Amino acid sequence: MNTPEKSAHPIRVLIAEDQTMLRGALAALLNLEADITVVAEAINGREALKLAGATAPDVVVTDIEMPERSGLELAADLKHAESAARVIILTTFARPGYLRRALDAGARGYLLKERPVSELAEAIRRVHTGLRAIDPDLAADAWEADVDPLSDRERQILRLAGEGRTSSEIASDLHLSEGTVRNYLSEAITKLGAANRIDAARIARARGWL
Amino acid sequence: MNTPEKSAHPIRVLIAEDQTMLRGALAALLNLEADITVVAEAINGREALKLAGATAPDVVVTDIEMPERSGLELAADLKHAESAARVIILTTFARPGYLRRALDAGARGYLLKERPVSELAEAIRRVHTGLRAIDPDLAADAWEADVDPLSDRERQILRLAGEGRTSSEIASDLHLSEGTVRNYLSEAITKLGAANRIDAARIARARGWL
DNA sequence: CACACGGGATGACAATTGTCATCCCTCTTT
DNA sequence: AAAGAGGGATGACAATTGTCATCCCGTGTG
Numbered sequence: 001m002n003t004p005e006k007s008a009h010p011i012r013v014l015i016a017e018d019q020t021m022l023r024g025a026l027a028a029l030l031n032l033e034a035d036i037t038v039v040a041e042a043i044n045g046r047e048a049l050k051l052a053g054a055t056a057p058d059v060v061v062t063d064i065e066m067p068e069r070s071g072l073e074l075a076a077d078l079k080h081a082e083s084a085a086r087v088i089i090l091t092t093f094a095r096p097g098y099l100r101r102a103l104d105a106g107a108r109g110y111l112l113k114e115r116p117v118s119e120l121a122e123a124i125r126r127v128h129t130g131l132r133a134i135d136p137d138l139a140a141d142a143w144e145a146d147v148d149p150l151s152d153r154e155r156q157i158l159r160l161a162g163e164g165r166t167s168s169e170i171a172s173d174l175h176l177s178e179g180t181v182r183n184y185l186s187e188a189i190t191k192l193g194a195a196n197r198i199d200a201a202r203i204a205r206a207r208g209w210l
Numbered sequence: 211m212n213t214p215e216k217s218a219h220p221i222r223v224l225i226a227e228d229q230t231m232l233r234g235a236l237a238a239l240l241n242l243e244a245d246i247t248v249v250a251e252a253i254n255g256r257e258a259l260k261l262a263g264a265t266a267p268d269v270v271v272t273d274i275e276m277p278e279r280s281g282l283e284l285a286a287d288l289k290h291a292e293s294a295a296r297v298i299i300l301t302t303f304a305r306p307g308y309l310r311r312a313l314d315a316g317a318r319g320y321l322l323k324e325r326p327v328s329e330l331a332e333a334i335r336r337v338h339t340g341l342r343a344i345d346p347d348l349a350a351d352a353w354e355a356d357v358d359p360l361s362d363r364e365r366q367i368l369r370l371a372g373e374g375r376t377s378s379e380i381a382s383d384l385h386l387s388e389g390t391v392r393n394y395l396s397e398a399i400t401k402l403g404a405a406n407r408i409d410a411a412r413i414a415r416a417r418g419w420l
Numbered sequence: 421c422a423c424a425c426g427g428g429a430t431g432a433c434a435a436t437t438g439t440c441a442t443c444c445c446t447c448t449t450t
Numbered sequence: 451a452a453a454g455a456g457g458g459a460t461g462a463c464a465a466t467t468g469t470c471a472t473c474c475c476g477t478g479t480g
Contacts, residue, residue: 019302021323021330025235028327092229113231117238120231153457164409167437180458186438196438196466198408199374363427377467390428396468406436406468 010037011128014057014085016048016074017041018066026061026117033121045069049077057085059124064091064098072098075105086127090120097148097208099138109133148209154188157181159210162201220247221338224267224295226258226284227251228276236271236327243331255279259287267295269334274301274308282308285315296337300330305418307358309348319343358419364398367391369420372411 013036017023020043027038039055042048045062046069052060060078062071069077075087088109089102099110108127111120112135123133150158160170167185171178185197194200204210223246227233230253237248249265252258255272256279262270270288272281279287285297298319299312309320318337321330322345333343360368370380377395381388395407404410414420 019323020325021300021327022232022235024326025232025239029235029238090231113229115230116234117231151456162408164404164406164412166405177459179460182437182439183458186440189438194374195376196374198372202374361426387429389430392467392469393428396470399468 010035011059011124012037012039012055012057013124014038014040014042014048014052014055014060016043016045016060016062016066016071017090018043018063022113026120029117030121030124036121036124045071045074045077048074049081052078052083052085053081058128059088060085061088061090061120061124064089064093064102072101072105075102075107079106086130088120088123088127088133093208094135094138095206095208096138099134099208100147101208110138111135112137148207149191150188150204150209154184154191155204155210157184158188158197158201158204161185161197162205162210220245221269221334222247222249222265222267223334224248224250224252224258224262224265224270226253226255226270226272226276226281227300228253228273232323236330239327240331240334246331246334255281255284255287258284259291262288262293262295263291268338269298270295271298271300271330271334274299274303274312282311282315285312285317289316296340298330298333298337298343303418304345304348305416306348307418309344309418310357311418320348321345322347358417359401360398360414360419364394364401365414365420367394368398368407368411368414371395371407372415372420 013030015023015027015038017026023041023043027041030036031038039057040051042051044066048060048062049069060074062074064071071089071091075089078085078087086109087107088111089098089107090111090113091098092113094112102110109123109132111123111133115135126133157170157174160173165173167181168178170176171181174181185200188204189197189200192200192203194203201210223240225233225237225248227236233251233253237251240246241248249267250261252261254276258270258272259279270284272284274281281299281301285299288295288297296319297317298321299308299317300321300323301308302323304322312320319333319342321333321343325345336343367380367384370383375383377391378388380386381391384391395410398414399407399410402410402413404413411420
């Protein structure tokens with residue numbers, strides 16, 4: 001297997017993705033592109049931030065759902081650290097809530113894993129020149145998508161409820177009274193138009209609010 | 211980009227995986243191997259079965275969770291069709307239940323997406339020569355893993371309950387009385403040692419029983 | 421034929437969950 | 451100082467959920 005010559009100043013890319021096989025495959029394929037070079041690979045957001053500091057990539061391609069620190073948090077971290085790296089979110093999920101959060105966190109690209117690798121390379125080039133690269137399917141309904149109506153507490157409690165914890169368990173976990181937990185849950189259920197806590201958790205997850 | 215010479219009789223591989231980016235990346239990388247050629251790509255189990263008939267692959271690499279027809283069902287279908295293709299399951303999930311079902315369905319390999327692509331190529335070669343390729347982490351506790359204790363009805367009802375449907379909804383969906391639904395759910399909860407239906411659904415999912 | 425067995429149904433009871441109106445504190449804002 | 455607003459707590463009540471003992475009915479099976 002021979003590597004083609006790199007151009008004088010290839011685009012320096014960092015990949016953050018927790019699934020080894022996909023991460024390795026993407027790195028290998030992107031490295032075959034003449035104008036792209038993968039300078040680092042991270043398995044979660046925390047590691048990615050560290051490596052970004054050390055390798056000064058031009059573009060960071062990151063998954064969202066990773067242990068330790070998510071891709072959305074990574075985007076925010078990089079922005080906060082005033083890194084020059086442009087961020088492209090690469091995810092399975094076409095959740096409007098995710099896209100919105102990604103853009104708020106300063107991401108310049110949002111691409112689905114449903115698309116071929118060639119589009120990723122294309123997105124990297126676009127973003128490197130300062131343009132945006134938003135998946136067309138999502139770009140449309142992103143802004144008309146409704147905003148997460150949940151408060152922090154509601155979200156937090158709903159997350160636990162969705163894992164099967166009972167009201168009283170959640171209450172003692174969070175040092176709240178059981179009644180209060182039920183109140184928050186009830187609020188969340190009405191806000192989401194759900195039938196019960198499980199349904200509410202499902203809806204929130206599907207929209208990328210959890 | 212130049213493709214290396216293929217050997218006279220390369221291993222013919224079919225890939226079934228619903229996520230386009232991973233599917234494309236794997237196909238591209240495997241094609242770079244001198245002794246492997248990807249003869250077809252499918253986005254679900256149904257399509258894979260059809261393509262397997264048309265292309266007579268030596269090895270089928272398949273994901274488990276796909277729409278239409280899962281990788282486990284595909285393995286069973288191929289066995290039933292007396293296909294000569296050897297099946298390698300490639301999945302994110304280290305669920306003992308999945309491995310067991312895979313082996314029962316006649317799969318010769320079980321590999322996690324947590325491993326590098328090189329291991330996939332290696333597994334393909336092993337399986338092609340008639341050997342097995344089971345992820346070492348799983349091989350150990352696979353057989354001592356407990357068997358799915360749920361009956362079909364219990365599983366079916368638990369699945370619906372896990373999606374947030376109420377007992378009465380499930381009852382009318384399945385033409386059962388509400389009390390009966392509660393009975394099954396209660397059974398499932400005890401069998402799994404869960405705290406409630408949500409917890410039970412979570413546990414069953416985690417073990418690959420749902 | 422008698423008997424066990426599995427799928428399904430009932431009825432009853434306790435615990436958990438969902439809903440509401442109200443109330444109590446702290447902060448802000450005016 | 452008065453008026454809101456947000457986070458949290460209570461209490462009460464209805465609906466849903468979880469648990470059990472029992473029962474009915476068709477299928478095997480000895």
